[in-house]
């Protein structure tokens with residue numbers, strides 16, 4: 001009797017969290033299993049809920065299985081979908097992996113499969129957003145030789161953005177803070193970057209300065225980036241008055257994305 | 266040296282003056298080049314291009330676009346910086362330019378530098394200053410991002426060549442579509458003088474490519490290792506023409522563009538709607554608005570030349586020398602060649618499909634590959650990215666048209682124009698949709 005009840009695995013909204021849930025889902029063969037990252041939304045009264053605690057061994061096993069039994073391309077696909085903010089992403093991933101295990105590496109070419117299609121669409125959206133942040137992210141110098149940027153992406157594009165800026169600025173110290181998720185990418189000169197979770201940005205900056213014995217600058221500012229002003233001057237004078245067209249500007253750079261863009265602040 | 270004179274002008278004021286003076290030049294980092302970052306340096310480049318912002322005129326900002334100086338010994342009538350204008354002059358030092366570039370770049374404001382200049386002392390002297398600046402930026406400042414520099418006609422070929430090894434893109438502006446106009450408006454310039462560096466850069470790029478291919482072949486045969494050929498203008502060269510300052514027709518303009526693409530291997534030709542700055546009997550009056558819509562149509566036509574297999578003399582000719590500004594050049598061509606339509610989606614070859622309004626490069630490719638597996642019907646076309654609103658007038662699927670449409674020029678024009686009005690508003694910033702349908706029909710068919 002019990003087996004006919006819908007089973008919902010509720011996991012942390014992260015790559016490893018979701019893959020842990022995928023791992024556990026295989027232990028409930030024969031039941032209709034769903035994975036969700038937010039049980040509060042759309043709580044189902046008659047379903048059975050199981051809380052999944054993120055387990056890195058389990059997610060590593062799933063990663064291995066995908067890479068060996070399906071393909072590397074399939075793994076990229078799963079990653080791209082996992083970091084998105086789409087409501088159906090967990091179940092799309094589960095269905096994609098199931099089909100992949102049956103059909104092997106060719107699964108990523110099966111565009112007639114609705115889950116594969118959905119994977120492509122989600123990944124496209126995510127990579128567009130990641131590229132977009134490579135364009136509109138702005139650093140501010142918050143202390144001598146420390147750059148800091150804030151972003152508010154819908155998908156969790158931190159890894160992709162950190163990769164881009166690590167390649168671009170190997171010799172810079174920089175922080176990129178995602179204020180939707182309170183996670184922070186940290187890059188120190190000539191080193192590999194890392195990502196910290198549950199970050200209080202002000203506190204992090206304070207600690208950084210403490211380590212660098214650089215407390216001369218108090219944490220609430222006291223340091224102002226003089227290039228902000230120069231950039232604004234350039235931004236205004238480069239526009240041709242006779243061609244002014246705010247509609248076109250808004251079309252190319254919608255207002256809702258301007259929250260952290262220096263020249264619009 | 267003349268830049269010593271403004272030693273006490275603030276950097277902010279210089280930036281204001283020298284970016285204002287550079288704003289009419291068009292540059293774009295797309296169709297560029299991929300280059301990974303390097304340890305110890307700052308910067309990388311992306312082939313797809315990265316636009317960082319959009320200014321109040323809606324144009325993309327991707328480069329720090331500045332002049333080295335707005336002083337100029339020449340007197341081109343259309344130019345703000347001409348010698349006879351009495352305006353504030355400023356000159357950056359090479360160091361100032363490097364610092365601005367690096368500091369803007371590391372804040373992710375820009376993709377790189379676009380450096381141009383007025384003519385200080387002589388073309389060769391100016392090119393020397395540009396070279397000094399870029400050399401400093403690449404070596405001392407270790408800048409590995411995107412650089413676009415103007416080639417100055419009349420500078421020595423040696424300087425042009427050395428510059429080519431430091432930059433991603435170079436451009437020499439043609440300025441005006443014909444030699445006669447140039448003579449009239451830019452008395453110190455002449456066409457032959459401009460084509461010289463353009464030709465040199467083209468030859469340099471071709472040689473460079475050949476050398477690289479040779480090297481690849483040799484490496485394959487294990488003949489040489491650890492040798493590399495330095496890049497020469499890897500993002501190609503571009504040029505720019507001012508539109509609307511002189512009486513040339515669209516036909517003349519796209520014919521020039523076509524030969525620039527074919528003969529000079531130009532990566533991009535840019536069109537810049539003339540903005541009246543100077544009062545002169547040889548120029549449009551100061552209150553004439555820049556012909557934005559015309560510029561837009563020229564870019565569309567340019568696209569057709571580069572990717573759609575159109576030739577300039579198919580799009581326009583002596584009898585019809587200008588585009589209809591109210592519809593795009595491809596629709597314009599199609600309604601004037603109704604005898605070539607309708608086209609059967611399941612049979613027409615790739616290039617014929619490309620000529621159908623509403624079908625682009627991507628959708629044409631999709632059609633060709635999809636129909637191998639079965640017949641295509643109207644319902645499939647939308648998913649393939651075809652803009653049916655335009656295409657319906659020109660296609661059949663399995664022998665049928667979507668609606669009962671008469672292939673009649675005025676009727677189709679009317680429909681296409683009313684569909685295009687919103688785009689027109691966006692480009693021109695005007696309110697064409699307030700025109701009555703009757704008014705634009707008059708313009709459209711005329």
Ligand code: SF4
Nearest residue numbers: 337339341344347383
């Ligand atoms: S050469 Fe002509 S176009 Fe160039 S800055 Fe001098 S006056 Fe202007």
